[in-house]
Amino acid sequence: MKTSMTRRYAACALAAVTALGGCAAVQTTGSGSVGVERKQYMSGMVSEAALQQEAAQQYSSLINQARAQGALDVNAAQTARVRTIANKLIQQVGAFRPDARNWNWEVHVLNSKEVNAWCMPGGKMAVYAGLIDRIKPTDAELAAVIGHEMAHALREHAREQVSQQMVTNVGLSVLSAVTGVGATADLGSALTNVMFTLPNSRTHETEADRIGVELAARAGYDPRAAVTLWQKMGALGGSSAPPEFLSTHPSAASRSADLTEAAERVMPLYQAAGGR
Structure with a gap:
């Protein structure tokens, strides 16, 4: 009995080590003028193609649900504005990763009071009407929001987090194999x-x-x-808590300082594009 249990532990430990060993350091994007150079660790259990396929399926389901509820692209002028800005930004993604030019980019406006926006792996985006109605952003400010969300996809932050989850689940599977208590999660639920x-x-x-x-x-x-x-964004909360959208973002002071420095660094690019 003891020998059987020992073999069981050894097999589970080997599986965990194998999965952990599958994590590789990668650079998902070029550094750009802003100098984003951090190495990221991705698990071999989570491929870029598989995650993009899952994202496309989930996005289609979300869009179909919004359409059925009459909450999809309700304001034509608002939708056209968002898409015009997004399309101009999409034309620039090659500066960070040329392959992203070939992504099947898509953006819709969801009729929700929530102040939010997101971009899934592979370029599937949504901007919430509440963000536009409550923030009343200029085109440049709206470009900052959309560009920020696109950057998460370009940088494959979702894949990075899913990789960490999947590796953690391997450890939980070791425990499950020993205790008999299930502890698994598929790619779809991890992405959600x-x-x-x-x-x-x-x-x-x-x-x-x-x-x-x-x-x-x-x-x-x-x-x-x-x-x-x-x-x-920060002013929305007043004396109360800020919107959930900002819950883990850097502090206002540090963010303002970092953005100011980054903006100054890319001013020549803005001027070359015709800005003043």
Whole structure:
């Protein structure tokens, strides 16, 4: 009996070590002018193609649900504005990763009072009407939001988080094999958790800020608008807690300082695009 249990532990430990060994350091994007150079660790259990396929399926389901509820692209002028800005930003993604030019990008406006926006792996985006109605962003400020969310996808932050979850689940599977208590999670539920439940890390948010600023500048939008945008975001909460959208973002002071520095760094790109 003891020998059997020992073999069981050994087999489970080997499986865990094998999965952990499958994590590789990668650079998902070029550093750009803003200098995003952190190495990321991705598990071999989570391929970029598989995650993008799952994202496309989930996005289709969400869009179909919004359409059925009469909450999809309700305001034609608002939708056209969002798509015009998004398309200009999409034209600049090659500065960070040329392959993203071939992604099947898509953006819709969801008729919700929530102040939110997101971009799934592979370029599936949504901007909530509440963000536009409550923030009342200029085009440059809206470009900062959309560019920020696009940056999460370009940088594959969701895949990075899902990789961490999957590796953790291997450890839980070891425990499950020993105790008989199930502990598994598939790719779909992991992606849903990352996109709509778990917050991004502050490191991810800072990277998305910087890349978003550069995308905006290259597209001809004043990168300094990112500073006023996040000031407006922070002011929404007043003396109470800020919107969930900002719950894990860097502090207002540190974010403002970092965005100001990034904006100054990409001003030549903005000026080359025709900005003043």
